[in-house]
Amino acid sequence: MIRTRFAPSPTGYVHIGSLRTALFAFLFARHNNGKVILRVEDTDRTRLVEGAVDNLLKVMKRVGINFDEGFYLDNQNQVKERGEAGPYLQSQRLQLYQKHALELIEKGRAYYCFCSEQRLEELRKEQAALKKPPMYDRHCRNLAKEQIAEETERCRKEGRNPVIRFSMPQEGQTVLHDLIYGDITYENKILDDQVILKSDGFPTYHLAVVIDDHYMQISHVIRGEEWLPSAPKHVLLYQAFDWNAPAHAHFPLILNPDKSKLSKRQGDVAVEDFLARGYLPEALVNFVAFLGWNPKTEQEIFSMEDLIKQFDLAKINKAAAIFDINKLDWINSLYIRAKSDSELTDLLIPYWEEAIGTHTIRPFKDNKEYLEAIASLEKDRLKKLSEIGERTRYFFMEPEYAPNLLVWKKSTARETKEKLLKLYDHLNKLDTNTLIYKENLEKDLKNFILQNQFDNGSILWPLRTAMTGLDKSPGPFEVTSTLVSGLGKGEILKRLQKAINKLA
RNA sequence: GGCGCAUUCGUCUAGUGGCUAGGACAUCAGGUUUUCAGCCUGAGAACAAGGGUUCGAUUCCCUUAUGCGCUACCA
8 A cells, every 4th residue: 555645844834845745745646546644743843833734735725735644624624634643743742752762772772862052062163173074972872871860860950851862873884775866875874873852852853754654654755855865864763663664755856046945035935925926726736746757758738637647756857956937937828728718717806806906896796797808818918817917907997108108100199199089080980889899890990991091000009009008918909899898988988088188 | 074966958858879869948030910928930059077888979887077955952
């Protein structure tokens, strides 16, 4: 039975890298009809963030990742826990970790360390000065029984607790069999005597991950490359417990454009922020899946189902990948275009409300035809949903613009004014039926242009800019007819009149 | 400093002991067009360097360089 897990720390927002870790674990499990477990690693009490699990689950739900065991959201969006191997919150498993740490002490594979923070700090400084690798000097590793009793007493008086360190073997090698990187051999003597139980009674990552993965019967540990250096420590821990280690699969990091590890400093890394900016969850998943993985075919657009069907650990790359927003934009625009007008409209409404104002949008929400027509016009041009406000404001309120915007490049202000006057009279005479259908309007206006022997641009450019107040927008016919359909003929005449006045 | 991992167009990547080294994004040019976007057509753009092994290396080996990660009572 394949069992894999996603084990984040509840430190706030969901990092793009976490999304990919979760996604890979999820895809691997689903592809193999296995289970994915969500375990929360809250052993660092100093970094806890209220509501982080709740937020995490909401994000995962939006992108379509769910977990078979651990935490989930019920129908009321309340965080709940399920599964046989719980609790799935590490802070509720402290006895288990403590028991096993003591067991290692009995086995002679771990020891109490009484060194103070100051001593450790000085040690590190000393080592740095000598350009030696910073490592614990094993000061407490071979204390005699009486010494241990003495130190324990001293600590008690000073009001602090000792930590427990793992005794690394001082010779030999440890081999990690990684499903992606292959076999990696580490010299045991360079491995530090890692703290496994902290003085606050909480385990460190290394102890907790080994114990939990064992008791939760995890078959495959799937995580980022940053864990590669500590993997041999985990292998050794499994051996010390006489447990079989799960299979490991580390995958490469995601990098900033400057090749540093993807970080906040250089733009958004929070999945929530991407979602808020109008990247569709499916686009984000598609894009993130392709950072470090690809199907070895030329297919680039994948639904979650496609990904589940085709995902294969063997196809994960070894080299880190740079997060390229251009490609995300492209994928997102494809997913936007794939939406129906109605779906897209529903997605856009919050963005309109934010950019234009809730009460301006409200009248159109009941009868969505107008909004759908606008969405349809912008569908091919949108890279992300948040662009909609600026691009379509003129559909809701009269545009402001400078008079010379109205003048086509091959024309003059005087000529433009004359033509707009004629256009005004012409449009004024048209019935709504002609105005409201793009095809009719186009036919009519082209005819009008032909009969007057105008250049297309000399009439269509000022018409379009008078309607939109923008140098870039959809075409004059669709803009005008859509405007008539939503705001009426009077509105376009008003805008035309305003344009004529500007040119006075 | 130590240990580990990595290296094909700017970016994501495909690929093979012998290929014009393929695709996509981005860029640029042309076309369509009132504008922008879109769409169509086209262009430029890569095997990090040096040694081997070999009839032949982008591919296999070694070295170097570069980048990244780890080196906490953080995960």
